[in-house]
Amino acid sequence: xxxxxxxxxLEDYEAYLQAEKQMAAPSIHQYVQAVRRFLGLxxxxxxxxxxxxxxxxxxxxxxxxxxxxxxxxxxxxxxxxVPLHIAAxxxxxxxxxxxxxxxxxxARNLSSNYKVQTPAAPQGEAQTVAQMLMEAAPHRxxxxxxxxxxxxxxxxxxxxxxxxxxxxQGLTQTQDQCALILADGDEKSFTVGETWGRLIDAYxxxxxxTLEALxxxxxxxxxxxxxxxxxxxxxxxxxGRHVRQEMTAAGLSGGATALAKLGGVHFRQNGGDVRSLxxxxxxxxxxxxxxxxxxxxxxxxxxxxxxxxxxxxR
Numbered sequence: 001x002x003x004x005x006x007x008x009x010l011e012d013y014e015a016y017l018q019a020e021k022q023m024a025a026p027s028i029h030q031y032v033q034a035v036r037r038f039l040g041l042x043x044x045x046x047x048x049x050x051x052x053x054x055x056x057x058x059x060x061x062x063x064x065x066x067x068x069x070x071x072x073x074x075x076x077x078x079x080x081x082v083p084l085h086i087a088a089x090x091x092x093x094x095x096x097x098x099x100x101x102x103x104x105x106x107a108r109n110l111s112s113n114y115k116v117q118t119p120a121a122p123q124g125e126a127q128t129v130a131q132m133l134m135e136a137a138p139h140r141x142x143x144x145x146x147x148x149x150x151x152x153x154x155x156x157x158x159x160x161x162x163x164x165x166x167x168x169q170g171l172t173q174t175q176d177q178c179a180l181i182l183a184d185g186d187e188k189s190f191t192v193g194e195t196w197g198r199l200i201d202a203y204x205x206x207x208x209x210t211l212e213a214l215x216x217x218x219x220x221x222x223x224x225x226x227x228x229x230x231x232x233x234x235x236x237x238x239x240g241r242h243v244r245q246e247m248t249a250a251g252l253s254g255g256a257t258a259l260a261k262l263g264g265v266h267f268r269q270n271g272g273d274v275r276s277l278x279x280x281x282x283x284x285x286x287x288x289x290x291x292x293x294x295x296x297x298x299x300x301x302x303x304x305x306x307x308x309x310x311x312x313x314r
Contacts, residue, residue: 006039016095034088038068057101065089065107086110134195136246143210143229146203148242151226153199154180155243155256156263158190159281162243162256166236168225173200 010032017028041048042064046055048071049064069082077085086107093105136152137145154165158180170181178192178200192200207227214231216223224233243256252258264277 003043006043010036010039012099013092013095017091021091030084031088031091034085035092038065038085038089041068041071057096058103060093060102060106062106062110065110069110131195134199136250137242141229143203143206143227146199146206147226147228147234148239148246150199150203151239151243152246152259153196155259157193157196158188159260159263159267159277160188161282162240162260163236164282165256165260166226166239170225171200171204173197 013035014028014032017023017031023031042051042055042060046053049067051059051064069085072082072085073079090105090107090110093102093107096102097105134149134153137148140148151165154160154168155162158165160180164182167183168180169183172179172181173192176192176197178190178196180188180190182188207225210227210229211223211231216231223231226234226239228234240256243259247255247259252262254261260281264281267277267280
């Protein structure tokens, strides 16, 4: 939307607050500033609010408003100021409805309780890429094979930074939920698809069998989570090297960080919003998520068929 048009609408809205609502000057200033803050983000970075580049009033929806409220919290706004922003947005969109700009207000039942979305199971083309990664390490021994497959699945499925995945201290699975216990004691829960669930079971079973055969303790927390055939912890450098090897074999490049971002790309394509993705991936700035490249799926599939050991002509 053009800046001049937004400026004129804000001026008309401010006059409405003064003449018809008869609000005090400080309250008018707070309301207008709250609306201007939202519209400024919508105009400068519409993709952050999941709006089209050339949006108009009818395309404003509740989701964009909820993402904005979540953004305010991330920017350090005090909790007491969020209800003020909600009241200002409700009033503004009610006025837009009254003026005939929109058919109904998206802010009518706006709440400050915005819940972060969780990753959905990959579908369509994303599932094709995921399957390529889940079939990695066909020539490794059972423990090494199940370990690298689970590392790949966790990087892609959780979208956590590689350093967090490489330092996982434990993992629990209940029905369709997976809880990762991180090195800092934090716990992250994610929705687990059928493939990811099978890989969790395969590695935990192989790990327990290896530790029992070596006479080492198997209770959670008594031993490193990522182990090799000797029962020793697998270093992050070693895991990172294995990730690069398997991604190269599958026609992908960029290493562990690129794989986590690939999961983020698919999360967005499946309808996830950028604020949830920002929290899931642990980015501090919104700009870190801008310009994510969209993978060329057909090219990836062609490279996989041409270069992956499972598909090379005998």
